[in-house]
Amino acid sequence: MKKFRLFLIFVASIIIMTSLALVDHNNYHWSNNSGYYLVVISMIFLILSMLLSNRYEANSERQS
Secondary structure: OHHHHHHHHHHHHHHHHHHHHHOOOOOOOHHHHHHHHHHHHHHHHHHHHHHHHHHHHHHHHHHO
16 A cells, blocks of 8 residues: 555656646736646645555554
8 A cells, every 4th residue: 555655646746746837937826827726735735645644554563
């Protein structure tokens, strides 16, 4: 399961880089780039959840 989570972290990182590249850099207003900003925020939360899940799994393996 850890390999799958690491794969998701890798894919989410690529999606974040792509979204940041597609942002309109002449105008950073929410109305123009809301979709890209939401993608970045959601991918950050996905990465955080996968990292915390890996940490939880490692701690539970040590305790048992």
